[in-house]
Amino acid sequence: MALVPYDDTHLWGMQKLHRLSSVYSFANHTIQIQQNWKQLGVAAVVWDAAVVLCTYLEMGDIDLQGRSVIELGAGTGLLGIVAALLGAHVTITDRQAALAFLRSNVQANLPTDIQPRAVVKELTWGQNLTSFSAGHYDFILGADIVYLEDTFADLLQTLNYLCADHTVILLSCRLRYERDQNFLMMLRGFFSVREVRYDPGNDIHIFEARRHKQKDEL
Template identity: 90%
Template sequence: MALVPYDDTHLWGMQKLHKPSAVYLFANHTIQIKQNWQQLGVAAVVWDAAVVLCTYLETGEVDLRGRSVIELGAGTGLLGIVAALLGAHVTITDREAALAFLKANVQANLPTDIQPRAIVKELTWGQNLTSFSAGEYDFILGADIVYLEETFADLLQTLDHLCADHTVILLSCRLRYERDQNFLMMLKGFFSVREVCYDPGNDIHIFEAKRRKRKEDL
């Protein structure tokens, strides 16, 4: 979500993030994602959390066919691309500075007959939410978007706005720091949360969240 250029000297094993492209096979399609670390930092590389969530979606644990999906903090667009290939109608979002790069990846990797099902749209969490219909989405997806503590309140506000009672949120992340655990506690204040998958090889958790039932609905 935030276009934060990480300091290379503080990261290990990051060589793959500096490659100009990364290739994946999902939904019987070869997907070639362009990367541009130097220009956009974290928004322009594929993170393990996105790959793990794509793999989870491909298993069929959730059925995306014909469903309305929105991805938050899409970055390179891999997750939204895979969701579209799996049959979803996807709104793929990020901040304005990342949109041209994001749109190029989406257009390059979706067949022309599928492209109408994928819309790239600007979304800064907590801002101009009225341009997104409240409760319109069946699924909200986010991969490695929980890392800046100053964005947590805006992210929660955005999730709350986008959700209906039927909406399923799927967040894929590595729990690196205490602040990540703090976000989960904040999320549980708004939603019922459970872990649905853990990838030990990549140390990635996938959490499912749903709006808590109101007393009047019980």
């Protein structure tokens, strides 16, 4: 599957995507992300869902200090970078074609003492999952990764594989199409899902999902 951009008719949104870099302030750090929409499309720009989830993490309701985190479909890596700056051990993943650009943004934005806590690794949903330790992660993060219907089953399989009973999944997304609601229905088949935040300015939802409890645990 190519890294193809898709239509975003909102003019301001398009302008942001075409910038060659964008600057953020999270966790007392200035983060400068390089973007390359023209060559790499959706994986090489920062989506609003990532910024909204970074803001949520920074609010501090969730303590990431020393926790084990994996980010799926990381794109430029902003979310994984912020998780690392907030003290987590982070595995930042995307498809092979996105990795070089992702790695350069991660390396450019993490101080040398924090770099050992962030690993960039290929994870194409549904593929080679055994190279990740199942059930190892405290948090699974994903920003704007619910958008391609063809990938829904693989994404769900990946979440199922990586998720242990204690794992918290946080997905931020704009629900653009009916199919995105379908993914939430599929997710509810395996996980207890609740909306923990809605950002009306950006029209971004954050959903938290946890594995269904077994009957004998209830």
